[in-house]
Amino acid sequence: MHVLVIGAGGFVGRHLVGRLVAEGVRVTAAGRDPARLAQAVCGVSTIRCDLTQDVADDWLLRLCGVDAVVNCAGLIRDGGRYATVHDKGARALFDACLAGGVGRVVQVSALGADAGAVTRYHLSKRTADDHLAGLDPAGARMDWVVLRPSFVIGRGGQSSALFGALAALPLTPRLGQGRWRVQPIHVDDLVAGILRLLHRDRPIAARIDVVGPEPMTTDALTASMRRWLGLAPVLGVRLPRWLLAAVTRLGIGPVTHESLTMLEADNTGEAEPLIAATGLVPATLDVALARTPATDADRLAARLMPLAPVLRWLLALVWLAGGIVPLAFTPAGTNFALLARAGLNGTAAITALVAGAVLDLAIGLALLARLRRAALAGIGVMLGYTAVIAATMPALWADPFGALVKNAAILGLALAVHVLETDRG
Structure with a gap:
């Protein structure tokens, strides 16, 4: 075949x-x-x-x-x-x-x-x-x-990533009233069903709902994911529907307006048609998850997912501040005195100040726009800044406020954002 x-x-x-x-x-x-x-x-x-x-x-x-x-x-x-x-x-x-x-x-x-x-x-x-x-x-x-x-659960799936991330939070979020119903099926069972249909020796012309054996609420789904991750139960906090809708409109989370509407609907069906067509009896969610126990990597991924956009916003804030503060808030005398220490005066100093600010703003905006390799570009610019400043103003390494040493932390943040965007593909 x-x-x-x-x-x-x-x-x-x-x-x-x-x-x-x-x-x-x-x-x-x-x-x-x-x-x-x-x-x-x-x-x-x-x-x-x-x-x-x-x-x-x-x-x-x-x-x-x-x-x-x-x-x-x-x-x-x-x-x-x-x-x-x-x-x-x-x-x-x-x-x-x-x-x-x-x-x-x-x-x-x-x-x-x-x-x-x-x-x-x-x-x-x-x-x-x-x-x-x-x-x-x-x-x-x-x-x-x-x-x-219905909801397809398994490693690499968006539904698993979303509910795994919710389950790994210090307080378990309750979506809406927590009573939206889903009937998840594990990807292994879905794939097994497809395989049986491909090998089926009898003709078929049918529409079949593919669901697990039992409906469950979104609260129950989150609890199952938390048990699979090996995390102890924690207190819950309700996220009202209006808040979820606002997040989808802003586009700052993994849930879209379409997926929120689908989540609110009664995502349940009958498992019997699938069983009749394939002979496959889907496993309950807890049993299906138990077939592939969670690892440290699963727990790390679940905890990192909510942080990914936050890290990007924080890094963007650093670059935007680097562009806005010198032009709008720092006294001109202070800027030019600092540039003079780097050997830049007059037109050269003004050009360097404006060019640097524009470059910082561009990187910050690129990060907010989720442009690929924006973080990597920022790393290159930051290393360039650091090399120039270290060569012309080495005394800043001993600055009590860590003017140059803090770049190491920014480097770590930028590397994390770059890796996370690369994994997202």
């Missing part, structure tokens, strides 16, 4: 590719950056695709010799591309699958992408699901199945 996995670099896609390879299945992984994808899913062929641009004809050559296609592509933050990636791009893929003679298509959709869909995320997924089902309603020429998972 030759399986083409779209969105292979994503959370579900990576786990699926790994499991398929372990089962001896021939896999081709598709994504926008094949070179980077090859690093994420080692040992399989990779090809380039772009659901925002590709049409059916683009897919036909890629589908030669492919027996089954699994579409795992999905966005959670970039609402502006939902209509192209989830809907238009997926429809072009499905059209090509039917025309190219692909035997089976598995579409990984989302719980809530049904007649009651209200968010742009769910509506875009539902439109693609409807198109796939409408191509061959009875699956006479091409088997198809739409899987609609």
